[in-house]
Amino acid sequence: NAGVTQTPKFQVLKTGQSMTLQCAQDMNHNSMYWYRQDPGMGLRLIYYSASEGTTDKGEVPNGYNVSRLNKREFSLRLESAAPSQTSVYFCASKNPGSMNTEAFFGQGTRLTVV
Amino acid sequence: AQSVTQPDIHITVSEGASLELRCNYSYGATPYLFWYVQSPGQGLQLLLKYFSGDTLVQGIKGFEAEFKRSQSSFNLRKPSVHWSDAAEYFCAVAAKTSYDKVIFGPGTSLSVIP
Numbered sequence: 720n721a722g723v724t725q726t727p728k729f730q731v732l733k734t735g736q737s738m739t740l741q742c743a744q745d746m747n748h749n750s751m752y753w754y755r756q757d758p759g760m761g762l763r764l765i766y767y768s769a770s771e772g773t774t775d776k777g778e779v780p781n782g783y784n785v786s787r788l789n790k791r792e793f794s795l796r797l798e799s800a801a802p803s804q805t806s807v808y809f810c811a812s813k814n815p816g817s818m819n820t821e822a823f824f825g826q827g828t829r830l831t832v833v
Numbered sequence: 834a835q836s837v838t839q840p841d842i843h844i845t846v847s848e849g850a851s852l853e854l855r856c857n858y859s860y861g862a863t864p865y866l867f868w869y870v871q872s873p874g875q876g877l878q879l880l881l882k883y884f885s886g887d888t889l890v891q892g893i894k895g896f897e898a899e900f901k902r903s904q905s906s907f908n909l910r911k912p913s914v915h916w917s918d919a920a921e922y923f924c925a926v927a928a929k930t931s932y933d934k935v936i937f938g939p940g941t942s943l944s945v946i947p
Contacts, residue, residue, distance in 0.1 A: 723876075761939040767934065813935075821882055822935055826876045
């Protein structure tokens with residue numbers, strides 16, 4: 720039972736480079752999320768997808784784009800990385816509209832932009 | 834605006850001592866409430882959740898939390914802390930009318946002294 724899988728686990732980018740963080744879940748969840756975690760700020764929502772084919776901005780969407788490729792996969796793209804995007808990124812999934820509304824998280828991607 | 838505060842950035846307790854981590858939220862109505870734990874280098878794991886009913890909820894690893902509507906609080910407690918409880922703890926909320934957004938507090942880092 721893999722749950723939520725993120726790749727890569729670690730990445731170092733130069734300023735201006737682009738990259739895509741991948742996320743896949745095998746729990747048949749409708750909703751998927753991307754968060755960034757910074758010291759003292761908890762987890763802040765970047766983008767989320769309530770269902771396949773839909774995406775919405777969260778608290779801190781600037782500098783990011785997302786794609787909900789299918790029900791399983793939700794990718795996060797940095798088109799032109801900046802040092803301010805150095806963070807740990809977490810993908811999560813859950814099913815809305817039911818009592819089981821807790822989110823399940825991946826192991827995180829630690830991204831450093833130099 | 835929706836928000837979650839955790840007044841204690843860092844707490845240190847002795848092994849075997851009791852623990853209480855504070856969480857306050859600001860919401861238009863009573864939201865769903867969660868506590869997550871994050872061990873170093875890991876993703877987030879759900880400890881417990883409150884949806885409705887009994888205001889004292891039991892979770893995994895011997896944790897419990899009490900919802901107090903009058904204080905807009907959802908404090909996490911454990912009667913006797915173990916060294917393995919050292920981790921980061923996050924309080925989170927999700928609106929009952931909008932299941933898709935989970936808002937996290939900034940986290941409390943717990944250290945345990947042998």
